[in-house]
Amino acid sequence: MLSRILLVDDEDSVRDSLHAVLARDGYEVLAARSGADGLTIFRQSILPIKLLVTDYNMPRMSGLELARECSRLCWELPVLYVSGSCPDEQLKADLQARRRGFLAKPFRTDDLLRKARELLIDSTAQLSVSL
Numbered sequence: 001m002l003s004r005i006l007l008v009d010d011e012d013s014v015r016d017s018l019h020a021v022l023a024r025d026g027y028e029v030l031a032a033r034s035g036a037d038g039l040t041i042f043r044q045s046i047l048p049i050k051l052l053v054t055d056y057n058m059p060r061m062s063g064l065e066l067a068r069e070c071s072r073l074c075w076e077l078p079v080l081y082v083s084g085s086c087p088d089e090q091l092k093a094d095l096q097a098r099r100r101g102f103l104a105k106p107f108r109t110d111d112l113l114r115k116a117r118e119l120l121i122d123s124t125a126q127l128s129v130s131l
Contacts, residue, residue, distance in 0.1 A: 003120055004028045004047055008038035008066060009055040009082070014105075018053065018082075021109050022116065035061025042070050049077070051120055056083035056091060056102075064090055078119035082107070098122070 005027045009015040015031055022029045030045065032038035035058055042049055052070055054063035067079040078099035081091060087102060095102055099122055101115045 002026065002028045003050040004030065004045070005051045005053055005116070006030050006032070006038055006042055006045075006049045006070075007053045008032045008035060008058070008063065010034055010058045011055070014055070018112065021112060022053070025113050025116075027116070034058060035063065035066040038066050039069050042073065048074070051078050051080065051116060053080045053082065053116065056081045056087075057085060064094060067094070078122065080115055080119055082112075 005022055007015060007018055007022065007029050008031070009018065010033055012033070015033065019029050019031050030041050030049070032041050038054065039061070052067060054066055056063040063081050067081075071077050071079070076099065078101075080101045080103065082103045082105055084105040086104070087095065091102070094100060099119055101119050103111060103115055
């Protein structure tokens with residue numbers, strides 16, 4: 001089954017590039033340019049979103065705030081944060097949770113795909129163990 005990914009980044013070029021990489025690897029990618037738009041897509045998605053890939057630093061609603069809101073709706077949602085800056089204390093604390101990952105921009109395409117697969121596999125393994 002095709003994994004659905006929600007990709008949120010406020011930079012058009014970054015979002016478009018990541019969308020192309022993930023789609024080319026076989027993922028169904030829903031994209032948003034802000035945390036608020038991403039949350040709307042997440043709430044309205046009929047089929048489940050299996051992974052959130054979000055920029056950490058965005059205006060108005062950060063990637064961390066978005067991840068927290070989405071996790072309230074789907075507690076097992078894996079999250080991959082991407083950022084051009086070093087993780088702050090809030091992000092470091094969130095990264096301690098299961099199903100969380102971080103990539104520092106710029107990163108290689110292979111690193112993005114590897115990290116996405118790891119988070120998706122970890123999520124699937126957790127669900128099958130709890131069933």
